[in-house]
Amino acid sequence: MLYKILEVYARPDFPEKLRQHVLLSLVALLVAIAIAMPVALMIRNSRLGALIAINIGNIGRAVPSLAILALALPFFGIGFGSALVALTALAIPPILINASTGLREVDKGVIDAARGMGLSGGQILARIQLPIAAPVIFAGIRTSAVQTVASATLATFIGGGGLGDLIVEGYSRRGPEILLAGALAVAILAIITEIGFGVLERAFTPKGLKIAQKRRK
Amino acid sequence: MIEFRQVSKTYPGSDKPVVEDLSFEVLEGEICVLVGPSGCGKTTSMRMVNRLIEITEGEILIDGEPNTAMSGTQLRRKIGYAIQQIGLFPHRTIADNIGTVPNLLGWDRGRIKSRVDELLDTVGLSPDEYRNRYPAELSGGQQQRVGVARALAADPPIMLMDEPFGAVDPITREGLQDEFLRIQQDIKKTIVFVTHDIDEAIKMGDKIAILKQGGVLAQYDTPENILSEPDSEFVSSFVGGDRVLKRLSLTRVGEMDLEPANGGTDGLLRIDEGLTVKDALSELIGSGHSRAVVEKDGENGLLTFEAIEDLMGGASGEPSNGGESSA
Numbered sequence: 049m050l051y052k053i054l055e056v057y058a059r060p061d062f063p064e065k066l067r068q069h070v071l072l073s074l075v076a077l078l079v080a081i082a083i084a085m086p087v088a089l090m091i092r093n094s095r096l097g098a099l100i101a102i103n104i105g106n107i108g109r110a111v112p113s114l115a116i117l118a119l120a121l122p123f124f125g126i127g128f129g130s131a132l133v134a135l136t137a138l139a140i141p142p143i144l145i146n147a148s149t150g151l152r153e154v155d156k157g158v159i160d161a162a163r164g165m166g167l168s169g170g171q172i173l174a175r176i177q178l179p180i181a182a183p184v185i186f187a188g189i190r191t192s193a194v195q196t197v198a199s200a201t202l203a204t205f206i207g208g209g210g211l212g213d214l215i216v217e218g219y220s221r222r223g224p225e226i227l228l229a230g231a232l233a234v235a236i237l238a239i240i241t242e243i244g245f246g247v248l249e250r251a252f253t254p255k256g257l258k259i260a261q262k263r264r265k
Numbered sequence: 266m267i268e269f270r271q272v273s274k275t276y277p278g279s280d281k282p283v284v285e286d287l288s289f290e291v292l293e294g295e296i297c298v299l300v301g302p303s304g305c306g307k308t309t310s311m312r313m314v315n316r317l318i319e320i321t322e323g324e325i326l327i328d329g330e331p332n333t334a335m336s337g338t339q340l341r342r343k344i345g346y347a348i349q350q351i352g353l354f355p356h357r358t359i360a361d362n363i364g365t366v367p368n369l370l371g372w373d374r375g376r377i378k379s380r381v382d383e384l385l386d387t388v389g390l391s392p393d394e395y396r397n398r399y400p401a402e403l404s405g406g407q408q409q410r411v412g413v414a415r416a417l418a419a420d421p422p423i424m425l426m427d428e429p430f431g432a433v434d435p436i437t438r439e440g441l442q443d444e445f446l447r448i449q450q451d452i453k454k455t456i457v458f459v460t461h462d463i464d465e466a467i468k469m470g471d472k473i474a475i476l477k478q479g480g481v482l483a484q485y486d487t488p489e490n491i492l493s494e495p496d497s498e499f500v501s502s503f504v505g506g507d508r509v510l511k512r513l514s515l516t517r518v519g520e521m522d523l524e525p526a527n528g529g530t531d532g533l534l535r536i537d538e539g540l541t542v543k544d545a546l547s548e549l550i551g552s553g554h555s556r557a558v559v560e561k562d563g564e565n566g567l568l569t570f571e572a573i574e575d576l577m578g579g580a581s582g583e584p585s586n587g588g589e590s591s592a
Contacts, residue, residue, distance in 0.1 A: 157350025164317060164425070165366050165415075166342035179356045254356035256399035263401050 049225060056214065056229035066233065068128070069210035072203055073196045073241075076132055080139035080192060085185075088147035092177065098148050105141035105148075113138055113199040121206050131200070131208025138199050139192045146188025150181030183253040190245035197238045201230075211237070267291040267314060267423065267455060272323035274309055274480070283309050284480030287323070291472070293422075294453035298470035300460055301503070306480030307459045311425050314457055315344045327423065342366055345416035345424035345454070349431035351408050353400040359385070359411055360396040366419040384414040387448060406437040413445065417452070427459045442468055463504055467492070467511055475500055489515055512577065513543035518559050521576060523566030530558045530565050546573055 056062065091097025117134040124130035154177050162172045178185075204212030211230050218227025267290070274284040284306040291297040299307040312318040314325055316337045325332045332340055353362050361368075363384055364377045372380075382392040388410040400408055409430055416424055430441045442465065449456070460466055466473050467488045475483045475491065477499050484491055484500045492512040495501035504511065519538030526533075534557040536545050545568060549557055557568045 155350070155352070155355075157348060157352035158354060159352075160317075160350065161346065161348060161352025161412075162354070162365075164315065164341060164346035164348065166338045166340070166369060167365075168338050171369075176354060180354075256354075256356040256358070256401065259399050260355050260401035 049228075052225035053229045053232065056226050057233075062214075065209065065211055065213050068208075069197075069200050069203075069212075069234070069237065072128065072131055072135060072208060072210055073193070073200045076135035076139050076196050076200070077189070077193050079132075079136045080143055080196075081189065083136070084140050084143035085147055088144055088151060089173070091148060092151040092173070098152055101148050102145050105145040108137065108141040114202055114205070117199075117202050117206050126207035128203075128208050130206050131203035131210075134206070135196055135200060135203070139196045142192040142195065143185075143188045146191070147181070147185045150184030150188075151177050153184070154180045179254050180257065183249060183257060186245065186249035186252050190242065190249060193241050193245050194238050197241050198234065201234050266293050266326075266328055267297075267457065268326040268329075269310070270324050270326065272310070272313060272325060273321050274306070274313060274318065275321045282321070282480060284313070287476075287480065287482055289474055289482065289485045291455055291457060293455050295471040296449065296456040296458050296469055297472045297474060298458045298460060298466040299474050299476060300463060300466040300470075301476035301483075302478065303461065304478055305476035307461075307476050308427055309480065310476070311427055311457050311459045314423075314425055315341045315346065317341075342369055342419065343421050343423070345419075345421040345426075347412050347416040347424065347426045347429040349428035351412040351432060353408055353411060353415070355400050358397050358399060359390075359403070362400065362411060363415045363418050365415060366421075370419055372419075380418060384417055387417070388414045389444065390414075405433045406441065409433055409441060413441075417454075422455060424454045424456045425459075426456060428461070429458075430465075431460075438465075445469075464511070467515065475503060477503075509577065510543050510546075513546060513573070514541045516542045516576060518542055518545045518568060519561050521559075521566075521568070521572060523559060523561075523568060523572055526558050526565040526567040533558045535560065536568060542573060542576060 087101065091101055113134075116137055117131065120130045120134040120137075124133050158176060158180070159172060162176050167175065200208075200210050201212040201215065203210045204216050211233050214230025214233070215227050218224060218230060269287050269289050272284060272287040273282050275282040287306075287310060289297075299310055301307050309318055313320050314327075314332065316332060353359075354365075360378070360381045363381045367377045367380060381396060385392040385395055390407060390410055395403075395407075395411075400411070403411065409432060413426075413429060416426070416429075430438045430445075433441065446469065458466075458469055460469070470488055472485065473488055473491050474485045477483045483503075484496050486494075489512065491500065492504060492508045492515070495504060495508070501508070517538065518536055518540050521542065534549065534552045534554045536548060536557045536559050538559050538561045540548070545557070545559075549555075549568065549570075555570060559566045559568050
């Protein structure tokens with residue numbers, strides 16, 4: 049069985065499917081960051097804005113991935129583009145919610161002290177709010193990335209390609225080794241994503257905050 | 266010097282001002298304490314000085330110039346700012362925290378570093394031990410020291426302090442107050458100090474401005490005069506029924522004119538010259554004696570109930586009794 053699985057990875061079309069999967073996830077994630085972060089920054093000082101964003105984000109999270117993919121179909125047709133739009137929509141909520149919460153949870157006393165010492169709004173954002181919120185923001189990006197890698201498997205249903213192709217192929221041709229090879233590859237990719245972004249998250253957590261986190265425990 | 270000229274603040278959508286027609290002066294090198302019950306507008310008044318809150322009517326002059334002459338951020342970099350929540354930046358080292366304003370003002374690194382070390386020494390934290398630590402590694406009292414050091418960093422002539430020692434236990438607070446008063450003797454800043462605690466106001470203030478609900482100034486005077494001649498029911502109830510005793514806490518035994526103790530002082534209660542008259546009186550009563558010996562400059566003085574009465578000018582301190590003031 050193991051040998052048969054490895055045979056699948058040796059197939060000439062496997063690298064292409066892997067490439068599609070990674071590309072789809074990566075582009076969807078980057079576009080989602082490019083959309084969610086500016087929105088989170090814009091609403092950072094507005095309680096109403098944050099409330100709306102978090103609620104829309106939560107609704108977005110509640111809709112099943114497959115449903116969003118199916119929704120994209122009539123508007124964007126079959127193919128990579130359609131899958132990209134759907135995955136981007138799925139990737140936005142965790143980033144938006146975490147970034148918005150993280151920025152707003154920066155201690156009010158810290159912001160007041162910064163203003164009172166004469167930091168401008170932009171300086172407060174760049175030097176105070178973003179560094180302090182960084183761990184929470186990166187946690188959101190990590191959640192989103194792992195979820196996107198997993199959901200990209202479904203892209204196959206709207207002709208988006210990726211490792212999901214192998215699962216569908218294995219299912220229809222009654223080739224369990226093909227199905228397993230696809231599922232295993234997705235799982236490994238998701239784990240690598242989780243670990244990779246975890247490292248990134250720690251790298252972007254300022255030392256002073258790590259000490260504070262440790263003290264609180 | 267800071268001058269409030271008929272300053273009022275009304276928030277949009279409200280017809281009741283939170284500060285109304287406030288006028289007073291804070292003289293150069295003095296600590297002016299704004300004190301009053303919650304909702305009296307004391308913090309709002311303070312925050313209008315550096316324009317964290319903008320004035321609705323009137324103006325605030327700093328050394329004769331309206332504080333609107335420059336941008337808010339420019340203004341705030343010239344005024345020290347220390348608050349109860351302290352607000353140290355958790356992701357920055359103590360040195361970076363203290364260096365915030367000098368950094369904004371573009372000082373070079375060497376100058377910032379030596380200023381940071383100097384300030385850590387001033388507030389009683391060893392520079393070598395603390396400059397590279399993070400706020401989370403400090404106790405509450407140490408954090409408040411750093412907060413004060415940070416406010417002093419660019420040597421601003423004016424400081425705003427909103428309950429700067431409020432976040433620590435009473436014993437630590439007393440220590441920080443004493444230390445700050447000692448520092449103030451050297452640096453002579455012009456300070457607006459906000460507190461809700463009348464005892465802190467009496468201790469810290471050269472002048473006290475008592476505000477009542479709606480941001481109206483009830484009385485502005487020295488602690489001594491406010492305690493001896495409260496000019497309204499509100500003030501006398503706000504300072505409390507023990508205001509005569511509070512007056513005794515304004516003077517230290519060593520500052521009294523005491524009759525020399527002639528003859529033997531053996532067996533008499535000895536009182537340290539550094540005690541406040543209030544604490545000395547308490548010790549005297551507690552000991553059951555009617556007199557005690559205070560040693561000052563190598564000479565023995567005699568502390569008696571009569572001496573304490575003389576200090577109070579014989580006045581019982583009733584409002585408008587026309588009695589002599591001991592100021």
